Amino acid sequence: MKKFAATAAIVTALGLTLAGCGDPSGADAGSSAPAEWAAQTADLSGVELTFWAAQSSVAVPEEVAATFEKATGAKVTIEVIPDSYEANVQTRVATGAKPDLAFWQPTPSMLTAINAKSNLLSLEGAPWIETMEPDLQDLTGILDDTRYATLIGSPSVIGVYYNKDVFAANGITELPQNFDDVLADAAVIDAAGVDPFFEMAGDGWGTQWFPQMLMADDAKAGFWDEVNAGTKTFSSPEMLDSITEYNDLITEGLFNADIKTATFNDQGTALLAGDAAMVVQNNVYLTQLQALATTDELNNKIGFFPVSRQGTVATSIPDQSNAIVAFNTGDAERESAARQFMSFWMGEGYPTFVASTNAVSIVTGVENSPEVPQLALDIHASQADIAPSMQAAAVANPDLWLNLVDMINGVKTPEDVAKATQSQFAELAKAAGVAGF
Structure with a gap:
């Protein structure tokens, strides 16, 4: 698989209209230092998380969220952001509204557009990265040498x-x-x-x-x-x-x-x-x-x-339904829980996600859904010869x-x-x- 390398200095410079709008109060927002990752099913009773999704992707996290709630005691509310999803998310974030988690296009330009350094949590040290297919581990989700997004499925x-x-x-x-x-x-x-x-x-x-x-x-x-x-x-x-x-x-x-x-x-x-x-x-x-x-x-x-x-x-074209991000909300408990949810999604919850969405698995050792259509396999295979x-x-x-x-x-x-x-x-x-x- 081909990796698409935009010049880091140029991409990082592009603050677009959101530059400076984020709240940099989170200690590790924009930091490349590895965060501590809680056990996937650690108790989260009383913790409430909000997950933003587009109309086209709102059903994608439902089953894995329900499984996470049952395993941890947390509550995950999935909120639909109207189309145009990316524009409306940026507008909301620019005015100070932030979810705990969201679907987001993991490309350098779109990570810059959301002002990842201030608004998103670093995913450095994420325990699931090495379980992913090798060609996908560093394909996307990285801005200025820091990982802010993780693929959850075969890139678009x-x-x-x-x-x-x-x-x-x-x-x-x-x-x-x-x-x-x-x-x-x-x-x-x-x-x-x-x-x-x-x-x-x-x-x-x-x-x-x-x-x-x-x-x-x-x-x-x-x-x-x-x-x-x-x-x-x-x-x-x-x-x-x-x-x-x-x-x-x-x-x-x-x-x-x-x-x-x-x-x-x-x-x-x-x-x-x-x-x-x-x-x-x-x-x-x-x-x-x-x-x-x-x-x-x-x-x-x-x-x-x-x-x-x-x-x-x-x-x-990795799109918003291919990847998730966690936001720097300033609430340490919710930030830790958001990371835990991502870890659960890509770990114990991944078979549930693959099965419930009829998806192609990108995690080693997790089989594709038996209901995955052949065209999905053909799409995944097409990435052997690909352009950005x-x-x-x-x-x-x-x-x-x-x-x-x-x-x-x-x-x-x-x-x-x-x-x-x-x-x-x-x-x-x-x-x-x-x-x-």
């Missing part, structure tokens, strides 16, 4: 979910080996009266996956390092051509007719029903599909393949998706999208004092 990947029946009905018996193959299959499917692709511009955030998928080969070759250094921009051919091709495919009618208003939930039902052949998404979509269909149904109906312009390079997403490797994450939604609604051209996104990226970098901006 951008790729193509496809309806097997639609492919078979159109004589497609081999998976695409590059994007030209995808386009050839799309033409056949379109001629048969089925939407080749389904997009969700009504919610919007998923629009950024398609262009990033197209430029996976460039990302693997170091495109985001060059953007970080200021030698390339979002208007460079690698990104602009991807945005333009995405727009062209939409204009050609290869997406759903209701693309402007369709939502994330619509994507799941459309693919399962065979109303569309392909959806470009990340692992949050897998969670949605698992909520809508049984494992047998998914195995029969839905598959997954990674693709890039030139080959089958996948795109890595903007979220994983860029030093700041501008609102590419908002600009793409504007493009889909006819407000911006592809050139406008690239220019606006680069302008915001440069502003963020300049505000943080990054050289070259």
